[in-house]
Amino acid sequence: MDSSHSTNSPITTIHPDIIQSHILTRLDGTALTSAASTTSHLHHLCTENHLWQKITTATWPSLNEPLATSIISTLPNSHRSIFSDSFPSVHYSSASTPPDSSPLSSLKELISAVDLYYEGKSVFSKTLRTETHKGWFLCSPLWIEILEPNEIIETQIKFEQNDVVEWLENNLSLSWIMISPTRQRSVNLSSRLPVTVKRHWLTGELEVLYAVVMGLVQCTIKVTCCGKAGGEMHVREISLSMEDMDGRHLIGRDSLGILQEVMENGERKKVDVEKMKSGL
Structure with missing residues (x-):
């Protein structure tokens, strides 16, 4: 069998849109952080702000309020920064x-x-x-x-x-x-x-x-x-x-x-x- 179609093929052969839309969106913040530390390719995909925005606002609905969103936009890594600092206690x-x-x-x-x-x-x-x-x-x-x-x-x-x-x-x-x-x-x-x-x-x-x-x-x-x-x-x-x-x-x-x-x-x-x- 062609090695390119092997089950051991690297994750880089999967289109990034598929990984982000169908895999990473199913992870919670802890799992997403772990995935980001595995390879440089996954790190790039896991640090997209829209993923972290979805996780943080689902975890803490108060962060949807205008006062919070305006502050989060100024943080170095936006929603990823506040999740890293605030989860867990x-x-x-x-x-x-x-x-x-x-x-x-x-x-x-x-x-x-x-x-x-x-x-x-x-x-x-x-x-x-x-x-x-x-x-x-x-x-x-x-x-x-x-x-x-x-x-x-x-x-x-x-x-x-x-x-x-x-x-x-x-x-x-x-x-x-x-x-x-x-x-x-x-x-x-x-x-x-x-x-x-x-x-x-x-x-x-x-x-x-x-x-x-x-x-x-x-x-x-x-x-x-x-x-x-x-x-x-x-x-x-x-x-x-x-x-x-x-x-x-x-x-x-x-x-x-x-x-x-x-x-x-x-x-x-x-x-x-x-x-x-x-x-x-």
Whole structure:
């Protein structure tokens, strides 16, 4: 048999359009990254931005919003850059003291891209710009609230009556990507799955916490859910804060230094949610 028709023929004999349209479009981001590292030919095909745009916007619908798309277009490798930085969550284990934030005067803003999922399907997405150079941000405890005051997210999710804590722990996931336009880097500050779910002693609302430990600092995201058993679940709060290991809230100035360090030097890896639960 003609060796050119052998099953061992190199992939270069396949038309690039066929590879991109019928093979690479079926891969997720992790598989696409692995394929890109195999040969120079595949690397060229796997780094086409339209493939990464499809993957990132499907993974994080918030990145479809105009604020996010305008920022992504300025990144060195566009959508591939933000996927590389933001998937999965970050792991930063330095035990050093928090970096000095004084050199960060050029860090004028942070962009939050937040997605809330139920059973893997998006139920809420939003991007938010936070100005970081103003006195109120630099000198106050870091607290970023995605929702407007008195805003309620109405969902079609039926509020379970039994085992409500376990129900939310297993089904309500969240992503919070923080983007620095000036540094052209991003990081995912969520553990994806909750590390704890507890009922507020006074209001009866359910507080769902996601957390990532970054050296001597913990980033915590709180989602507050409410609703009547058997009815629909609503969300009235999605907020982010940072604390040291003694539970003291970090001010904005200190947080900026840590965020830059984590964005640039943090390792991207899966978060061990069970380990996080044991530490809370």
